Amino acid sequence: MSEFVPITAPARQRQQASIGQPVKRRDGVAKVTGAATYAADNHPKDMLHAVMAVATIANGRVRALDVAAAKAHPGVVEVMTPENRPALAKNPDDRDNPFMFRLDLLQSDRVRYANQPIAVVIAETFEAATEGAALLAPRYDVEPAQLDMHADSEAFVPEAVGPGAPAESHVGDIDAGLAQGSHRVDSTYETPAQYHNPMEPHAVVAAWEGDKLIVDTPSQAMTIARGRLAGLFGIDADDVLIRSPYLGGGFGCKGALMSPQVLGILAAKMVGRPVKLVPTRPQMYGPLGHRAPTSQTLRLGMDDAGKLTALSHHARTTSSMFDEFFEPSANISHTLYASLAISTTHDAVRVHTGTPMFMRGPGEASGSVALESAIDEAAHACGMDPLAFRLANYADVEPISGKPFSSKRLYDCYAQGAERFGWAKRVLAPRSMRDENGLLVGWGLGTATFPVIMFEAEARAIIRADGTGVMETGAQDMGQGAWTALAQIAADSLKLELDQTVFRAGTSDLPDGGVAGGSGHTATVGNAIDAAGRNAIARLIDMAVADTDSPLHGLAADQVEARWGRLQAVDDGARSEGYADILRRAGLRELEGHGRGRADADVGERYAMHAHGAVFAEVKVDPDLGQMRVTRMVGAFAAGRVINPRMVESQFFGGMIWGLGFALHEKAETDPRTGRIMNANLGEYHVPTNADVANIEALIVNEDDPHVNVLGIKGVGEIAVTGTAGAIANAVWHATSKRVRRFPIGVADMIAEPATAD
Amino acid sequence: MNHFDYVRPTTIEDAVAAASEPGATYLAGGTNLLDLMKGGAIKPARLVDITHLPALNRIERDEGGGARIGALVKNAGLAYDDEFAHDFPAVAEALLAGASPQLRNAATVGGNLLQRTRCAYFYDPASACNKRVPGAGCDARDGLNSNHAVLGFSDACIATQPSDFCVALAALDAVVEIAGREGQREVALTDFHRLPGDTPHQETRLAPGELIVGVRLPKEAAAFAWHSRYLKVRERTSYAFALVSAAAALKIDDNGTITDARIAMGSIAAKPWRAYDAEAGLIGSQIGIEAFAAAGRAALAGAAPSGDNAYKIPLAQNAVARVLARAAAGTPRELPALPGAPFATATGELAHV
């Protein structure tokens, strides 16, 4: 592919039919009938089943595996261990870029965390493979595990946090700021390890055809995954086909190819037959990433008017013993509140766990719950309403950088959310609201924010002889609605009706669809599609004006526009003809256009680009029993151009429910002696159920951003996790006057003496 | 899951004979058994499928108003039997507070009584657990134990019995009907589960091969129908095991004096815990917050933390007080939308307002 159209068109020239419409999911029928094929639904001929055996220790060596017992189990075909695993072209411990993670592919007998894969049993049936794995009955040389994130002597400052963000940032003099304030908050908040738990595990169905590899597996980034596989197996990227038409949720843990997926492919190579490997739910707590725990200390100074004089945010986090991802929690404090001085710092301790990684709102979610709690404590210290306090510290330029915002309608989010929620009726003092049954009622607020992130993606547009269009890009739909929203952009870019536009995505042999992550997929791929469509139309216009038989002959290209499958003269609608006519006369079966989407570095230099929102929550707490319920949530979000409000609302709901889980439910419980996660399942690792979500509303605040990208798209996938968890924690405090600083907040926190009284 | 023999008898005699072999176990709904087998916590050599036994899936009523529930009646089937729910509302509420609709449709009355503890170390074959492997030790003692027992535990085991159903049954003096090789016998539900002592692996009074054929609620139990409730405190609004639960049944005369009282608590011991002293203390009292709070305190007399779970003691006290207040307020005509949940309370029932 050689032709790319640079993104230069003016931002607001578009007024087509599809973008902005609440189109229903185009993959809806497939999903409600069970016809949508997720990775594990594939069943190539002669397929075998593989099941992993995983370590029950967190540090040490595997001394023995009873391979003979496993092999003796009827149906077991092969046992893959470090001793016989097929060779790889690349060391799984090599790492070339921040989006690549080190893998556990049976490279040795070393165990670095509990639930690390230590062998794979391959059998004719799932039942036989499962029992075979149990029969391996590993014996270990156990070494002491380091599990304590509070081990200060082990702490170090990482070179970078998140994918390459600075570990420390400062503006102004923090100590002077703190000294200057007449009020002070100094609080430490603890957030636990959380696991993504997409409903669909990282299943893989792998089939080798000679040196060619066909892989059905969920991936948020097929092109990167394909490159990783090509590297590991020493084959050409073009010889790897990844199919990921539907992901059963991703949330970050399907962003990089993970060990179990590669083990399934290795197993297929070993036995020379297609293999299916699906990690069990408990096995998803280890080799598949998680959100690292944090301990965050916030020190805030405020003057008599309630203005921040200092905002210091320090975050301690963990990474694994062998690889790096540092949850960049403190960096949330860069953008939201103006303060005379801001300081954000991180340090970390290595522990014997699997490697943490991106999890919906990485850094933002955990950082936000601490920051929003601290801001609430600050408002209380100043005797101010939490909304008034936030408005008093509203940032007109990005505090850490001094850059103007490309757009920021946070004020309207506060106003519309507060109005809808009825915030004005809030009683200032905590523990002073009750419902008609005597339950304690609390109202809390949290500010939401998420940066505009763009990766790189390409798209190919095709106008066909019959006048219909095709748009191709290897985009990934993990539930956010790519099949629908990107098709809407595609139709508009080709100036066609939605049902005249075929949208192809979900396989790695299409143009690079980039990464479905960072809330940047719609922006990145959307702009690639938009550019590809415009490129195709431009070429069509060039053909028409040069064609003596065209009614448009002789017009300058900019005197012609496309509308509903026709080209027409800008100032004479009667001078027009259909796409099909132009192609027919030219004897062409189809015409292609190409486009690329990526961030404009120059814009990023000039502007701070973020989506914003405000989340209001009502929590009821039983004063005697401590059980809590979020009875109402209103979120208002300004996130640039909305492609499909139906899908965007669902993204906001999902994010808010994640925030709810963060505040009240989610926590991996590690045995402090063995490092094993004792609630590694969906029964005891709680995520919110339907009954936990009473009334939920998401308001979309219109926001026109002329800078972020041509289409004006920010991102909606992660922002709503931020703000929400803090809003709920603040509502619990407002209901009870108990400030719980260790998450999730549980019944015991409400029953026992308050962790700390305010 | 290990390989096992599967047999599907069609008579109780055949079932008992088949299950008397060492390593054999009954399969009913399978919702606890298969879960434990998949995790490798138990490895039965033979499954005796009792789901095709005749006549164990009936709910029968006797003249006096008592009920006999066949062991294979589904949890949902019992809770949604309108006549049964009308007469034994706390039982229906407890059933509907448990698990999920899907699980309640599969889970049987007998299986529910015999469901095992949810202690994570019991579930995890790599952990030491006296209940799973006698003499192996107890990893919960110094481990994660915030939801373990505060009553009746021992050095050997601090686990709880997690059933909701059993709590209401214990309050109402239910009787378990058992068939064995020597014929039928019965055991009071309050005696059915054992405290751990030195033998936490012996959880009930059942001898090997014995089959639960039914559960009987005596006619006296129906007399509490107007004032019977169940309450369950948990970390999630639904689909979660209890931290603490409590059932209460009252008889109240026209002057508001309590003439009879039944109280049982769940998830605080290895058996559903009947609070006889608290009951006795209530009789003759006026209904009201003070009496209920006192009953709560009495119910937890002798309780002590077995680990990181001291909060369960005041919590259980408050739960008892609350469920008594609910029972005193009267059984609702229709069960609330969230059965057993603290929310949607009736006005004025909160103790510590």
Added chain:
Amino acid sequence: MSLAIQITLNGESRAIELDDPRITLLDLLRERLELTGTKKGCDRGQCGACTVLVDGRRVNACLTLAASLEGASVETIEGVADGPELHPVQQAFIDHDGFQCGFCTPGQIMSAIGLLREARVHGDPERVREQMSGNLCRCGAYAGIVEAVLDAERLTARESERGVA
């Protein structure tokens, strides 16, 4: 040992040889009968993704031993639509955006159909929430699911009224 069972599967009578007594209904459907619409999210009764109807009632297929199903009737997501005609619950899920990734959706829909047959919702969203809580949705599509169930309930009620009239 080989085991045979006779079941009715989506209305069709089927004699099925089980190659292993350990097979659950879920693995029977997914790995042996090419009915992969029913999903495995946890394999332990903790998520509801595997919900199917057995004898008209919703259960978790992952905790149902196939061998014990002798004589039972099983309905799965594949048997719900009438050819191209969607079941009202399916249509309502689309109309109310009752899913995102779609992985929990077959289970949600079977559960909703089971719930409507139980006929205990009576238009009360709180009852729907509680009665649909055996189906986790990590995407958080709960609001749409509740609306879809209520909508389908209204529609079915109207249709049965018309049927009577």
